[in-house]
Amino acid sequence: MATLNSFISPVIKTGIFIVLAAKTPMAISQSSSAELGPWQQVASLHHDSVPVDELPSSIAIHWGNPEGQKLVVITRLSCPWCKAQQSELEKLKDVHIEEYLLPDIDEKGDIDKKSAAIWCNTDRLQTLNKAFNYEAIPVFDHCDANSLWSVIDVVQRYSLWTTPILIKESGKYTIGFKNVKNIQKWLEEK
Secondary structure, eight states, X not given: OOOHHHHHHHHHXXXXXXXXXOSSOOOEEGGGGGGOOHHHHXXXXXXXXXXXXXXXXXXXXXXXXXXXXXXXXEXXXXXXXXXXXXXXXXXXXXXXXXXEEOOOBOTTSSBOHHHHHHHHSSOHHHHHHHHHTTOOOOOOSSOOOGGGHHHHHHHHHTTOOSSOXXXXXXXXXXXXXOOHHHHHHHHHOO
């Protein structure tokens, strides 16, 4: 029988990423990597920080208080914890949210139609929320969503494959669902 370590090593060497779903919410931050189990370590191979200026602000969905503390969020439609995270983010006060959609990729290797529809819609936040709530959203026949590849590029560069991802302006980040109380506490930490 193969051990977990004998399985993880070839996975890392070949560049195959595995994301496991948990039955309970889990938050992983760079300060707690020594306490993580082997599967969580695979999911959180990372750098110390993520330079938020590498994500082009022009492709973000900006919402919340424009004068508030900046919080960068990377979300994904196929992530059930991202949907839950969205409702917690809505409860934040005095926070400016810069939200990036990490698009799903279809079987042809293209950005999927729902992610493209959100990108091409004039009210991206409303369309994102509708998609999270399984409501119908308009799909465009010809939509250039190639700008979303820059989000994929940053996620790949920093090995941040588990969503949601919350990033402070300093670049410090946390991965996984957090309720509003824990988000506020984390934002107050230095």
